[in-house]
Amino acid sequence: MEMHKAKRVEIIIEAPMERRLTEALVAAGVTGFTILPVLGGSGRSGVWSREGQVSRAGGMVAFICILKEERLDTLLKRAMPLVAHHIGVVSVTDCDVMRAERF
């Protein structure tokens, strides 16, 4: 089975920023991404959980998108100004996909 090289970008960011990051990704021409609710975790401020959060303000969401390497810079240029000052994690990893035309 032929595989194609791609980049997997994962951005974990505060929930109130979800709409703004979605708009930034769309503006960067990213047509495919997935947003997942984050249940909890641990970071520089210690352990936290979505349980008992009374508003979205304290929650986090995870954006996952897979794209061709040449489109990575455009995405990061659009996303980083939003992510820079906020709590969260941005990671880029290499991955293989089977249907290259979809990315």
Place this chain on the structure above:
Amino acid sequence: MESFLALAGQNLISPIILSFALGLGAALARSDLSVPEAAAKALSLYLLFSIGFKGGVSVAAHGFDTTLALSLLTGVLLSFLLPFIAFALLRLLTNLSALDAAAVAGHYGSISIVTFVAASSVLQGSGIPAEGYMVAVAAAMEAPAILSALWLAARAKPGSTDEARHDGGLMREILLNGSIVLLVGSFFIGMITGQKGLSEIESFIVAPFKGVLCLFLLDMGLVAGRGLRAARGVLSTGLVAFGILMPLIGAVSGLGAALALGLSEGGTVLMMTLCASASYIAVPAAMRVALPEANPSVYLSASLGITFPFNLTLGIPVYMALAAAAVGG
């Protein structure tokens, strides 16, 4: 003084406040008691619809008057002004940075709709009527404080709010947040349909209200208790003192405004409660977008961990007793 304490004590043992205390105690004792997220959301939707609708019906029955317009205006003004007092008090009592203090201050000009609902319910249980349009005052007081906080932050750290200024969606999100839309929307439905509309849905809107509120406050007690546990590292003596002192200052401002407006005893309690409460839903979300450098655990700990339980357990009974002394004779 004796009657003041008797009234305060009587209000402390209402099922609503005891439910909150149960949740708070359970969370502090690390019980696994929890209300499912979707159920808590449904309970809050019910309460907002009910309180908005009944407020609208009350306005339909009594009609508009100049006090309504003046109350709205006063609410907006107080929401703008209270953050400045909060900011000064924070700088005096704590060693928070100016940016963190501005973010916390914004929460104290805005309101907690749950505290408002609890106060309305305690008033109802005590047979003290209040002006129905106080629901609209509550909605009007949610957003102005955010602008004051952004101004304070911009003054404290130039450039800190540039992102917010260029983000036109922020104010739209604040003004159209789900709670406000439901509260104001149901207020207008109640106003349009009046007593006839209320009698059609009375068995759903009126009878179960207190029971639902008890369950909702049980959940809020759990939330506040978990918040308190998580906030241990953030809560300084100064911040705790601020979290208790600021609602009292807000309540006195509300009392003065209510007396100037000539509100009824019930309306005075609600105005005091609105000025005493601190937001923990709309403003934290706005602050995360507008002032991302401010520490969220500070403002959430103060508003949700200190001021919210203080208002529900001691604040509301004290405001009722003060209003009774000042207005009720």
